[in-house]
Amino acid sequence: xxxxxxxxxxxxxxxxxxxxxxxxxxxxxxxxxxxxxxxxxxxxxxxxxxxxxxxxxxxxxxxxxxxxxxxxxxxxxxxxxxxxxxxxxxxxxxxxxxxxxxxxxxxxxxxxxxxxxxxxxxxxxxxxxxxxxxxxxxxxxxxxxxxxxxxxxxxxxxxxxxxxxxxxxxxxxxxxxxxxxxxxxxxxxxxxxxxxxxxxxxxxxxxxxxxxxxxxxxxxxxxxxxxxxxxxxxxxxxxxxxxxxxxxxxxxxxxxxxxxxxxxxxxxxxxxxxxxxxxxxxxxxxxxxxxxxxxxxxxxxxxxxxxxxxxxxxxxxxxxxxxxxxxxxxxxxxxxxxxxxxxxxxxxxxxxxxxxxxxxxxxxxxxxxxxxxxxxxxxxxxxxxxxxxxxxxxxxxxxxxxxxxxxxxxxxxxxxxxxxxxxxxxxxxxxxxxxxxxxxxxxxxxxxxxxxxxxxxxxxxxxxxxxxxxxxxxxxxx
Amino acid sequence: xxxxxxxxxxxxxxxxxxxxxxxxxxxxxxxxxxxxxxxxxxxxxxxxxxxxxxxxxxxxxxxxxxxxxxxxxxxxxxxxxxxxxxxxxxxxxxxxxxxxxxxxxxxxxxxxxxxxxxxxxxxxxxxxxxxxxxxxxxxxxxxxxxxxxxxxxxxxxxxxxxxxxxxxxxxxxxxxxxxxxxxxxxxxxxxxxxxxxxxxxxxxxxxxxxxxxxxxxxxxxxxxxxxxxxxxxxxxxxxxxxxxxxxxxxxxxxxxxxxxxx
Numbered sequence: 001x002x003x004x005x006x007x008x009x010x011x012x013x014x015x016x017x018x019x020x021x022x023x024x025x026x027x028x029x030x031x032x033x034x035x036x037x038x039x040x041x042x043x044x045x046x047x048x049x050x051x052x053x054x055x056x057x058x059x060x061x062x063x064x065x066x067x068x069x070x071x072x073x074x075x076x077x078x079x080x081x082x083x084x085x086x087x088x089x090x091x092x093x094x095x096x097x098x099x100x101x102x103x104x105x106x107x108x109x110x111x112x113x114x115x116x117x118x119x120x121x122x123x124x125x126x127x128x129x130x131x132x133x134x135x136x137x138x139x140x141x142x143x144x145x146x147x148x149x150x151x152x153x154x155x156x157x158x159x160x161x162x163x164x165x166x167x168x169x170x171x172x173x174x175x176x177x178x179x180x181x182x183x184x185x186x187x188x189x190x191x192x193x194x195x196x197x198x199x200x201x202x203x204x205x206x207x208x209x210x211x212x213x214x215x216x217x218x219x220x221x222x223x224x225x226x227x228x229x230x231x232x233x234x235x236x237x238x239x240x241x242x243x244x245x246x247x248x249x250x251x252x253x254x255x256x257x258x259x260x261x262x263x264x265x266x267x268x269x270x271x272x273x274x275x276x277x278x279x280x281x282x283x284x285x286x287x288x289x290x291x292x293x294x295x296x297x298x299x300x301x302x303x304x305x306x307x308x309x310x311x312x313x314x315x316x317x318x319x320x321x322x323x324x325x326x327x328x329x330x331x332x333x334x335x336x337x338x339x340x341x342x343x344x345x346x347x348x349x350x351x352x353x354x355x356x357x358x359x360x361x362x363x364x365x366x367x368x369x370x371x372x373x374x375x376x377x378x379x380x381x382x383x384x385x386x387x388x389x390x391x392x393x394x395x396x397x398x399x400x401x402x403x404x405x406x407x408x409x410x411x412x413x414x415x416x417x418x419x420x421x422x423x424x425x426x427x428x429x430x431x432x433x434x435x436x437x438x439x440x441x442x443x444x445x446x447x448x449x450x451x452x453x454x455x456x457x458x459x460x461x462x463x464x465x466x467x468x469x470x471x472x473x474x475x476x477x478x
Numbered sequence: 479x480x481x482x483x484x485x486x487x488x489x490x491x492x493x494x495x496x497x498x499x500x501x502x503x504x505x506x507x508x509x510x511x512x513x514x515x516x517x518x519x520x521x522x523x524x525x526x527x528x529x530x531x532x533x534x535x536x537x538x539x540x541x542x543x544x545x546x547x548x549x550x551x552x553x554x555x556x557x558x559x560x561x562x563x564x565x566x567x568x569x570x571x572x573x574x575x576x577x578x579x580x581x582x583x584x585x586x587x588x589x590x591x592x593x594x595x596x597x598x599x600x601x602x603x604x605x606x607x608x609x610x611x612x613x614x615x616x617x618x619x620x621x622x623x624x625x626x627x628x629x630x631x632x633x634x635x636x637x638x639x640x641x642x643x644x645x646x647x648x649x650x651x652x653x654x655x656x657x658x659x660x661x662x663x664x665x666x667x668x669x670x671x672x673x674x675x676x677x678x679x680x681x682x683x684x685x686x687x688x689x690x691x692x693x694x695x696x697x698x699x700x701x702x703x704x705x706x707x708x709x710x711x712x713x714x715x716x717x718x719x720x721x722x723x724x725x726x727x728x729x730x731x732x733x734x735x736x737x738x739x740x
Binding site: 011012015028324325328329361362363364365366367368371381384385386387388389390391398401402404405406408409410411412413415418419422425426433435436437438440445447448450451452453454455456457458460461462463465466467 | 493495497498499500501502503505506521523524525526527529531532533534535536537538540541543544547551575624625628629653655656657659660661662663664665666667668669670671672673674675676678700701703704705707708728729731732733734735
């Protein structure tokens with residue numbers, strides 16, 4: 001979590017970071033083109049979005065019922081369900097489970113909820129050997145970073161960065177080994193991770209959906225790492241948040257179809273795993289115990305607020321792939337767990353508004369995010385709501401711009417004074433710019449003229465010229 | 479009453495504050511086009527700003543005051559037309575939302591919204607215009623303003639009208655639907671990001687080597703023209719209405735009297 005000035009420094013650093021800029025330049029050709037192809041191949045794509053939105057809204061309106069049903073069915077299937085009202089609760093519950101299992105090595109697949117509560121860092125502090133098994137997440141872990149994208153945590157890295165990180169981390173391997181191609185890097189990471197998979201006492205995964213009718217969790221990956229994470233150790237812990245519940249499998253299919261297409265342009269992720277409780281009698285493999293930790297962390301408050309639609313989110317990341325701001329600065333600059341448009345709406349609700357209210361400012365409201373959102377979250381109006389909330393706080397984020405806007409609104413509400421001020425302002429600007437038609441520097445608009453010229457006004461306001469042509473509406477009330 | 483059926487529709491021109499202050503030529507061009515579409519143009523003097531800066535800044539109270547004032551200024555007119563997708567979307571989509579909770583005000587905002595149109599959409603969708611007064615010889619590229627495109631679905635209308643301009647060759651640039659980085663106060667609050675975005679926009683434009691870049695929103699145009707000018711580019715910028723109406727007396731945006739042609 002950052003404040004406004006840290007945010008600005010991070011923006012400047014991100015824009016000046018050439019490798020990052022090169023990595024971000026690949027986003028349009030990758031994710032954006034992929035989604036567009038997938039959408040073109042599925043004629044009912046937009047109808048499916050409306051269906052998905054309705055399913056999510058129905059769930060949110062009946063969340064308590066479905067969560068209770070889920071708990072009952074998951075318990076019946078042999079899982080233990082734990083409710084965590086905040087990050088501290090969830091971390092304590094999970095650490096307890098690990099301690100009771102006598103765990104030393106813990107494998108983890110990718111989970112944004114675990115990032116939200118800084119689970120890995122917390123378990124490491126308790127002397128557990130925690131290993132991320134998603135390749136991107138592993139890279140982020142060994143570089144001591146946070147994910148910069150919710151589905152592609154290492155999207156900010158280029159091939160060279162990856163090789164360097166692997167050499168540094170795997171110092172036990174021969175220094176002269178070939179590590180030039182992505183294939184070589186993947187093979188090496190796989191070999192290192194395989195040992196951890198086999199040694200792990202506890203495996204922690206997230207869940208994309210919880211199915212109420214069966215008490216199952218659905219987990220999707222493209223690497224199959226979640227399957228090894230959950231099936232090899234003695235204990236499987238699912239960490240997820242309460243809005244992920246879905247009534248039935250039939251309700252989950254449209255969401256799964258949209259999720260992969262919106263995220264990577266795939267029809268379905270490579271691995272879609274349904275897990276229902278621990279190993280049963282006669283099962284050849286699987287954990288002896290399955291714990292499902294369901295986190296609230298501000299979500300019930302969101303549910304009761306006018307920001308409820310943000311809980312429809314299925315975490316596909318399309319809003320960031322299409323966001324010109326995200327693609328300019330990358331995910332780290334946001335300083336929040338969830339970056340991009342969804343992050344700007346979600347983060348202030350999860351971490352306290354004061355820490356991240358400034359994120360809502362960083363938008364042109366261009367609307368591409370909500371245009372591609374698979375569950376039609378009205379992200380622009382949600383961002384606007386955060387700006388409203390910020391404005392009503394005793395010390396809002398942007399005091400200067402608030403004063404400016406206030407002054408403008410007061411003037412604009414007085415047409416006669418407004419016209420006079422407009423005439424005056426236009427004359428001053430025109431005089432300043434002479435015959436050049438533009439200002440290269442303007443002390444009152446230095447942020448503008450630092451990067452671009454300010455086109456000069458033509459000389460007289462339209463209203464003034466129109467009135468002179470004697471065509472003014474005679475019914476004018478003022 | 480028998481004059482009623484024959485009278486021309488009375489169209490209130492919502493000038494927009496940026497056109498009023500910075501680029502009156504766009505207002506005159508819009509008026510000329512609306513007249514060419516068989517309508518009478520009225521410019522209510524009591525109009526100022528649509529309230530979008532306040533609304534997007536989270537100040538709904540001020541925005542509501544300005545919305546009330548605007549709706550009152552255009553009372554009794556058949557249509558309200560704005561040479562801006564952004565301001566038209568504010569009047570058409572956001573005024574009713576702003577009035578939510580006050581059923582009477584909401585109903586009148588909805589009735590008002592039905593009469594509001596973005597300029598190119600009014601000319602094509604409402605008036606069925608196919609021929610335009612202007613002519614222009616040269617390569618032209620068109621930038622889609624975000625609000626017009628995504629909120630009002632204005633995409634084909636300006637292109638259709640531009641293709642009716644004798645001599646004009648429309649060349650599409652890449653990423654024409656990507657934001658130029660203006661975003662009102664965003665351009666100064668997050669000037670560095672805005673700069674990255676407008677730099678990308680200018681590069682997309684330059685790649686198709688147009689003589690002229692057109693758009694339907696003065697906000698985008700001030701941003702893009704200002705950047706092109708700073709880069710020393712030869713690409714000139716105008717509002718599409720100026721080309722459609724043949725109102726090319728004013729120098730291109732930011733070009734000045736000493737500037738080149740186009």
